Amino acid sequence: MTERELDPYVEWIAREARRPVRLDPAARERLLEAIRAEATPRRHRGPWRWLSEPHVLALSRIGGLAAAAGLVGIGVATGLLASRRVDSSRVGPPSVVAASQPPAQDTVRVVKFVLVAPHASQVSVVGDFNRWDAAATPMERTPTGGTWSVTVPLAPGRHEYSFVINGVNGTQWVSDPSAPLAPDDGLGVPNSVVLVGGSSS
DSSP, rough: OOGGGHHHHHHHHHHHHSOOOOOOOHHHHHHHHHHHHHHOOOOOHHHHHHHHSSSOOOOOOHHHHHHHHHHHOOOOOOOOHHHHHHHSOOOOOOEEEEEEEESSSSOOOEEEEEEETEEEEEEEEEETTTOOOOTTOOOOOOOTTTTEEEEEEEESSEEEEEEEEETTEEEEEEOOOTSOOOOOSSSSSSSSEEEOOOOOO
């Protein structure tokens, strides 16, 4: 089949494909300026970058049980260290802890959130359990003045949360340094994760 025997639409497409493209001479410079103006994304350095990225591990049953036991041990040790740190009267950067208490009902557990923020004028906890509403769950200042706390009934499962601090420096979102972090959602400070045990049925 020769080119003359082609369908008229195919001929038109072939002509358009052969037609030279005319570009504005300054287009390349404008494109390069736009690329240079883009902010360079911050890159995480060191072992934290490796820890923050998802990985797939293939383990045998025994290896999986050993890994699970190790993670539970790390979680218990981290919780004990965090509770000791919150109980101390040390003044410094905000330190946060979430600890599970005995259940208030069969399907709900009460979780106490504590934040050490001596310079805050107002603090609240926000999360998937209150639709990220900063006014929904305000925290109360303890008599010592530097610590804020609130108890929240949570259903069993995984919950993401953060703290909102209002103070001299304006409004600030703070994640819990002693809790696991959720994958970065690209909105700023990563959220913390609290796992609430119990039956989810």
